[in-house]
Amino acid sequence: MDSVAHRLSVVGAGAALELRGVTRLFGALAALTDVTLTVRPGERRAVLGSNGAGKTTLFNCITGDFPPTSGTIRFFGEDVTNFPPYERIRRGLRRTYQISALFPGLTVHDNVYLACCGVSRSRFSPFRPRSNDTLMQSADDLVQAVHLTAVKDRRVAELAHGQQRQLEIALALAGAPRFILFDEPAAGLSPTERGELVEILTSLPGHIGYIIIEHDMDVALRVVESVTMMHNGRIFKEGPPQEIESDPEVQELYLGGGHDPGGRYG
């Protein structure tokens, strides 16, 4: 059995994420129209599409930052459509942003430690002996998982851009997530940093599924086993990376940038 099939077989049946008929309007603009999508536990999926296709709005609906205008969202079987974002985080949903959410004056380790405190049930205490703290150990493990152990005591402001993006992944991994939404993690990275990102994503624990929005097809298609193509707020194609990559319609719409921003005003 190949590693992907094995990984998906051990994490169980059912859906991690299930969207049914999700539509999101902004005034007269339909940013998403009737999106139906199922992602299995442990599955890794890319959502691709040209600018304005609705990818970020899809993430915002899943996280609860912008609830859908209509339709339903289930997370591991539970209807979370009307849950606030923190309730989804409590259930194991995480997200990274295109814009950095790091504390630049703190060290790498302290950023991760605070993220671990933030999602843990116990409150942060300045009086807790830090060396005995299991959260400290979790933070160390996460720093290692994103290849930043060598710079763990450095302030975030001193890190290279690629290292900051790696740190954002560590923050998303805090507190035992079950599913992560990665928003363009390769943006602004050098070729070497992209290679490192691919290694980090493909080494994540097998039970953690994710959706990645990524304009860099080379990165996206190497770290997923399925792809959803969006155009003008709708899903127009789904399939394994090889099939999507060689699809003539995808090539014309995505690689040719045939986006019609006026096509979905009512």
Ligand SMILES: Nc1ncnc2c1ncn2[C@@H]1O[C@H](COP(=O)(O)OP(=O)(O)OP(=O)(O)O)[C@@H](O)[C@H]1O
């Ligand atoms: N808060 C908002 N208010 C009004 N319109 C919005 C809002 N958010 C998104 N839109 C519009 O919805 C459409 C989809 O935008 P979205 O950001 O989801 O696309 P995208 O695929 O993520 O694009 P990009 O690749 O450029 O990030 C766009 O036409 C955008 O202008």
